[in-house]
Amino acid sequence: MKVLVPVKRVIDYNVKVRVKADQTGVELANVKMSMNPFDEISIEEAIRLKEAGHAEEVIAVSVGVQQCQETIRTALAMGADRGIHVVHDGDIEPLVVAKILKELVDKEGPSIVIVGKQAIDDDSNQTGQMLAALLGWGQATFVSKVEIEGDSIKATREVDGGLETISVMLPAVLTTDLRLNEPRYASLPNIMKAKKKPIEQFTPVELGVDPSCRIEILKVAEPPTREAGVKVSDVGELVDKLRNTAKVI
């Protein structure tokens, strides 16, 4: 079977993000970009499925600007077999990405799509669920363990207060949580070989998807800076401040 894995190009997790002066977004110029960490986990899981003999082919997909090819290339260096780049300049929303992915699923016929549960830039946590709905497939979100059992998947999900184990029929959409695996870094020979693996290109329109946005971002602002504390001389003053200044008791 085939496994399809979307990978998103985001600001590197080590970078301290700064808001643009005009508050239209965050500063992207000269900022290090990398693969979304949850997507690395997805790629790792897909490669493991291949290594375990469950999958024959791993396809990495990215939607966005030309440099998304670098993100795809990283996935290829980790062990994905080929890439698909859907070229689009400008903002793109989860629903549009989900529609694009649906078209690619119809074209490629994978049995599993492994999606990062969210991207660390906008934290939307929507694409996987929307894709499952568009496809009419079952889904297991926030998975921390995946086992293939015949024509279904036994997945352990991280839910509030504990772990939930569910069984989902294939084909299915999985969204990955942090503890699913520790993604490998690409070996240097595999980085060299990645160049030879093919990357196909499409535009959203070629796939029959309208990429226009339905959401307008009005303003992006930094969180307010924390105010300095004050020292109190005794318990009486503390209680007074809690009651009358902070108004918490």
Next chain:
Amino acid sequence: MALAEDFTIEEKEEQERMVLESVDRFLERDVEPFAHELEADDTYPQEIVEKMIDMGLFGATIGTEYGGLGLSVSTYAKIVERVSTVWMSVSGIFNSHLIMAAAVERSGTEEQKAKWLPRFASGELRGGIALTEPDAGTDLQGIRTRADKSGNGYALNGAKTWISNAVEGGVLAILAKTNPEAEPRHKGMSLFLVEKSSEFKVDKRMKKLGYKGIDSGEFVMEDLFVPGENLIGGTEGRGLQQILGGLELGRINVAARGVGIAKACLLKSVEYSQLRKTFGKPISEHQSIQIKLADMATQVESARLLTEQAALAYDMGERCDMEAGMAKLVASEAALSNSLEAMRIHGAYGYSKEFDIERYYRDAPLLAIGEGTNELQKLIIAKQLLARYPV
């Protein structure tokens, strides 16, 4: 040793970026968390070596036709810099291995290249170069190890010391005199590949101020037999020439280590000076600290640029002994002075074994001494300067 011809400049840049990102991941996950303890106990980092084999680092600069990565020396120097920012000893494990490989790739016969390089590139067979002796280091023409004809090979007699990877490695390129009477002396010197065997074992590790973890070995050879086919290049009298070509690579290597240590000292100082407070404000707000930080940063950048320039000249196939000498000189001095300045900024914490600054302070002096002393580098620079601009 350049990258395969079928890559464009953009593709090479992208590959370099990906390679460096992978190296960063390796350092962050597999080196940094363990470096402090391994160093403190002077333990050989076996697990790190295995990760480096998986990563393909032992084939970094070996040609792709032999299973190596064929990385440019410019990219390679950036790898060494990054590794040394975390723990210099780790770079030593593949540095002298690759200098040995470069000597075989440049000067070996076709049979030797086909026989040895794939094993070097995979990391299955790792080693180093054995030049230094108790009485000869920087002045290599003064070595006393002899290789006398014996049957269908040579018998080696002599002693080598301060040989990186001598204990843990499986093979060494040993410099010896095949004709001790030759004039000029270098015409009597030859380089041999000697694999470890029941007759050739190295057990003695030197105790050192720094550069811990990696083995620096010492050994004596008494009628050690080496087959004639292991004479690099197949012709006697070319050994010094063969190894000197590699020494420029070695100096770029040491320069990159210096940049790494100098940078580590700077980054830790920039961070610490903003956290530590004296007289009611972070010490980074005191001018005396700011002046130190500015000097340290300027040293890092000048060392880095000289190193990149030397590496670029090496990649272009230009003569680069002067450039490599300048890079080695400036970068090793930058490492020395930045490690001391970092210690002053960190105060007692810098002196403490709990933190890394004292390690950088112990590791840095090696760079000023090893791979040709800094004093010798100045002589090389001056000689070239006078040769390039004659009156």
